Amino acid sequence: MPSVLRRxxxxxxxxxxxxxxxxxxxxxxxxxxIDDARWQRMxxxxxxxDHLDASTLERxxxxxxxxxxxxxxxxxxxxxxxxxxxxxxxxxxxxxILRLGLRAYHDFVExxxxxxxxxxxxxEMDEAxxxxxxxxxLAGEAMERGPVVLSWSDAxxxxxxxxxxxRGWNVVIHEFAHKIDLLDGEADGVPPLPARERGxxxxxxxxxxxxxxxxxxRLEAAIPRHVxxxxxxxxxxxxxxxxxxxxxxxxxxxxxxxxxxxxxxPEPLAEVFPGLxxxxxxxxxxxxxxxxxxxxxxxxxxxxxxPDDAPSQAAAEMEPPxxxx
Numbered sequence: 001m002p003s004v005l006r007r008x009x010x011x012x013x014x015x016x017x018x019x020x021x022x023x024x025x026x027x028x029x030x031x032x033x034i035d036d037a038r039w040q041r042m043x044x045x046x047x048x049x050d051h052l053d054a055s056t057l058e059r060x061x062x063x064x065x066x067x068x069x070x071x072x073x074x075x076x077x078x079x080x081x082x083x084x085x086x087x088x089x090x091x092x093x094x095x096x097i098l099r100l101g102l103r104a105y106h107d108f109v110e111x112x113x114x115x116x117x118x119x120x121x122x123x124e125m126d127e128a129x130x131x132x133x134x135x136x137x138l139a140g141e142a143m144e145r146g147p148v149v150l151s152w153s154d155a156x157x158x159x160x161x162x163x164x165x166x167r168g169w170n171v172v173i174h175e176f177a178h179k180i181d182l183l184d185g186e187a188d189g190v191p192p193l194p195a196r197e198r199g200x201x202x203x204x205x206x207x208x209x210x211x212x213x214x215x216x217x218r219l220e221a222a223i224p225r226h227v228x229x230x231x232x233x234x235x236x237x238x239x240x241x242x243x244x245x246x247x248x249x250x251x252x253x254x255x256x257x258x259x260x261x262x263x264x265x266p267e268p269l270a271e272v273f274p275g276l277x278x279x280x281x282x283x284x285x286x287x288x289x290x291x292x293x294x295x296x297x298x299x300x301x302x303x304x305x306x307p308d309d310a311p312s313q314a315a316a317e318m319e320p321p322x323x324x325x
Contacts, residue, residue: 033065034087042087045158048264049095051288056098063094066102072110079115079152088157089113089150092172095263096180099285104180110147117151140171142178144185150175168261168268169244177259181252189255191283201279208273209254215241216248242268263288 039061043049052060067090075081081089089111097104120141122134139154153159154171184192189205219237220229227233238245247257261269262280266288270277281287 033069034061038084038087042084042091042157045088046091049091051290056286059098060091060094063097063102064090067094067105070102070109071105074110074112076112076114076149077118079113081113081152085113085152085156089155089172092155092157092170093148093176096173096176096259096284099283100180104183105176107145107183108143108147108179112147112149113155114149114151116153118149140175142175142182144182144187148175148179168257168265170260170264173260173263174256177256178252181255187252187255189251191255193283204276204279205251205255208258208276209247209251211273212241212243212254213248216245242272259284 043057049057049060064087068086071090073081073086073089093105093111094102117137117139120136120138122136123131124134125131138149139151141149143149150171178187180191181187181189184190188202189209190198190202193201219241223229223234223237227237229238243254243261244257247254258269258273258276259280262277262284263286266277269280270289
């Protein structure tokens, strides 16, 4: 595990805790339930939605209205979610389900929002049977068949990206990507798919994840010994990666980090992992690069991303970052 991950415990794997109620989704929500002034104000705070055309924005507005009608968004630790807070969470949560629809979120009802990062006590047993306890600071958590928990200071789209200089940070999309991944029972980076497509998707995710791990390993080997990986100078090195380094944790986390990058900062993902970008484009029914005329490099059909593709080339060209004043 990359050393920088000690600093990134705020990004945690989804919990396997089973809780919450099930509710189906029927009918269509009225987009007018979100008034125009609030909607425009919300869009202005999410500049990464600028590429969406009018019909896609209307679809997003409809889904957001349905989400708000069917989900409970409650506060914790004294935080009281306002209507704008609820709408901001709904819009970000519904972006990954533009094609999938609200049925993708049928297995839970509640979203719990803390004012800032929250602490969770963990107990884990290793292979030797030794129990390890930790107190983790989290920005978000997705529970299997249970609620999603968020830190508003991290979920607030008007607050900007806080994490390690990576523009693709979006904790709401990240946690709801986990919810989609968990629909078939395991956070393994392979969401629900027809049986004939699962093998190709799994190979793509595994190849991209292994390639990214290679990038991280080579980057860390290139960092001079006098540079603390957790210092601002160390962060400048990790910012050269195409994704948040937390993606190296496992294929499930790689999927969630890659999904948030796909929606918020798609260029690095498309450049380094064009095969994965193409699969996301088809699965989520959206091409974030289409509006700018940019397209990912061609990827041979049936060939998953490989550890020997762009990641190793980019890592080999690492140079010391400029000093900061």
